[in-house]
Amino acid sequence: MSYRYGPWREGPDPLAPPVDLRAALDALGRDIMEGSSPSAALRELLRRGAGDTAGLDELTRRLWERRARIQRRHRLDGTLSEVRQLLERALEAERAELFPDPDDDARFREAQLDALPSGTAAAVAELADYDWRSEQARAAYAEIRDKLGQQLMESRFQGMKEALSQVRPEDSDRIRAMMADLNTLLLAHLRGDDTDAQFAQFMREHGEFFPENPSTVEDLIDALAARAAAAQRMMNSMSAQQRQELGDLMANAFGDPRLAEQIATLDANLRALRPGEDWTSSARFRGQNPLGLGEGAQAMADLAELDALAEQLGQSYPGARLEDIDLETLQRQLGDEAGVDARRLSELERELRNQGLLDRAPDGSLTLSPKAMRRLGETALADVLGGLRGRQGERETSHAGASGELTGATRAWTFGATEPWDVARTVRNAVLRTLSVNGDKVRLDVTDVEVSETEQRTRAAVALCVDTSWSMVQDGRWVPMKRTALALHHLVSTRFRSDELELITFGRHASTVDIAGLTALEGVWEQGTNLHHALLLAGRHLRRNPDARPVVLIVTDGEPTAHLEPDGEAVFRYPTTAETLRKTLAEVDSLAKLGASVTVFMLGEDPSLAAFVDVIARRGGGRVVAPDLDGLGSAVVSDYLRRRG
Structure with missing residues (x-):
């Protein structure tokens, strides 16, 4: 027989310590004896945590700390800054190429460059038909268009960054085709058409753009709407000037204004399909690290996830249970350790109920079960007996007598004894004695009788x-x-x-x-x-x-x-x-x-x-x-x- 060992990947951790219900019950009992209801005591236990397991309050503190860190470290003008730097590089390379040339065309081109609008978006649009002399400048300007296209797509489609890292003309065509098919699919679903076959065909042709691999149209819409709403919240968080300039720049994404139009149509479809998403809120970013459009949308999505997790950990809504916590999202935001802590808290709550330590009263409130009361009593008595000195082993006064509880011991019968006979031992004595003498006959004698000892107890x-x-x-x-x-x-x-x-x-x-x-x-x-x-x-x-x-x-x-x-x-x-x-x-x-x-x-x-x-x-x-x-x-x-x- 051979054995093979490998890393643990999913399911309950086989090496995780068992849930410490006794410590949890002691904590519950302490709070209840201080005046809390069992329901409130359970909530407080889950908030504090148990042993080495962080409680809901600690996990919530980490969430808010991460949220503040995102806003404190970043700002949202990363795309504008990158485009501005690329534009300055292109203009500098073009002027360096034109300066040695004495002809009038060179001077005319310099005049064109000098007359460019001061705004980045307007200058980029103005240079759309410019015939670059410098190959370095041409490449920088082309990078602006590609960068805008990548940022725009990444802001709406999670996981696009890798797919668009090396964009070729045919890639731009595929993206435009995907966008057109996607909007056609969403419009059909919005009308109430049966789109199952259309969705399957769409995923066969364009599934590479969706690493989350949605299984239904609704899953696809959920993923796209969450991302689009995050992008919109990012735009809401910018100043009016930044928002206008970035919107103008998007018309130059991949050098094709039709892409921006498709994105606008996509956002309108998603708003109609998922009006419950947060499309209107904003956040304040005050850091020094600039985020691009895609990174900014991801930051806003992270903030939304952190807010949702905080609500789940708060357990303040009707019918809240720890099973509501999205462990996968919690691990992504706070790390594996946080997921382990939340899972242990959920197991603790479940085991307290499943093992009969908490009962549900007719009015719906929780009460300690008789089993829980016995466990609390055991702990309290153990603490008390630990404080006794000199009486261990003397907690009962007992002696053999004619009535009381059986001790399990027996003795030979004596005159006047009133204890019950131990029949099995009495017959055994008779067998052992008579068979050795008579050979085949068993006779009972008074010397064979044994009686069961009893213990009198003071009542x-x-x-x-x-x-x-x-x-x-x-x-x-x-x-x-x-x-x-x-x-x-x-x-x-x-x-x-x-x-x-x-x-x-x-x-x-x-x-x-x-x-x-x-x-x-x-x-x-x-x-x-x-x-x-x-x-x-x-x-x-x-x-x-x-x-x-x-x-x-x-x-x-x-x-x-x-x-x-x-x-x-x-x-x-x-x-x-x-x-x-x-x-x-x-x-x-x-x-x-x-x-x-x-x-x-x-x-x-x-x-x-x-x-x-x-x-x-x-x-x-x-x-x-x-x-x-x-x-x-x-x-x-x-x-x-x-x-x-």
Whole structure:
């Protein structure tokens, strides 16, 4: 078997690294927890980029930089400058030829040259019938006509520069024939005639002039209209004097004014067929590098492509997707690396949807899927556990017992054991013992019995109460609070599934939320820290689980400033009142009667809060923890593991 290796040319890069969805999901989760919607977070991720992949903002910056560079470096009078230089060369060579000649004809010719109009176009037209004495001057003047023809054709037909580099008389005839056939084809298509056969015949005869190889009349019209519109925008960008002079010069293209007429007809046909093209705008060029007519048209086409790419990268229009980006054009304008970055961003967006990390809500908005929430929880929990010290390996308390979950281990039965029999091992023991003694009969003995060991697990009812007042947002505690809840929720749902976790938020009011709701919760300007209401909900949760160990955890950065009246109305007072403190401490006492001690995680250094939480610790037999923001998650999870037993 033999193998052959060659360069990679198209399709997905087989050596490209896989899309890093975990890093992307972490970035999405961070933005969502800061208050962004999933849709906005996805847009922001694509704008920023991921890892080594440039985002849409960076690609757009490169586009505008290239656009500014084109306009800053160039000017559009290149054709006029070249023609002027060729004309001066021709006149200088002709005068040098005439000067030594003493006859009257030489003097007459010098007088003709001296009387030429000052304008370049008018002088070129005036010399159309002049009989040159100098061969060098004749060649320079002929080069003017050829240069004008080449520039004119290049401005309308992409790729003409190479085809017209060495123009012969027969080439000019072929160009005129092609132009005539092209206008006939476009007029027929404009009338609505069936032009398929006519187009096929045209491409057989003149396909060499169209390297883009259009497959239909519409493709041909699209290519020609884009180029013609770019040429028109270039003319719009010139001064009125330059525009008039260049228009006059075009009548001398290839020495045949019929070509300019054919170009004018072509432009009129294309305007009628593609009125949606940009035929009217202009651009300002302020550089020193002169561009010819063909190069100027290409520069205008480049500017149009850059504008279109900027719109695609902006993704600001309805239904925008990264698949809309023209990767081929992006690579042509910014290089292969930009195309790779855009392709990776598109793959990232597609994989986030395809792998079920983003769901579409009934209203059309995006939401994080349960799968995405699990991944975010894994990451948050891993970060939290990385901050724990001294408790690795001690996150559960378990012992063998008569009920609980199977551990997979077995042991010999002893008197009083109530674990279920391991039938397979019991029969195996009997077979091994009796066959060696009786030979053909299997008898079961009490010594053969093995039982399956089970593991008793402590069951806990956990109420995590988190402060969602505006100060949590204002002081940068919003995201650490959410990551803490996410880590605890993931730990309970994966490692301690028998535990019952209730997430309770409290601002002016308190409410129970699921983890997805808490993760996507936006900060709202709302005054009030209603811990009283939160403890009421925590007590209700503990009473619903009377057989579980009660655990109450509170994360807050301020003393209570609101309480709930019997009619359900929340009363806010700042500074806090004795009634608010009394009602809140009464709920602490109620929780203590249920066997629950309250752990308060105090954020910040508010003296009033410190005094209040000390009272809670004394009244309810709880404790106070004052972690920094980076250690909040570790502190909460560590306390949960310690308290659940």
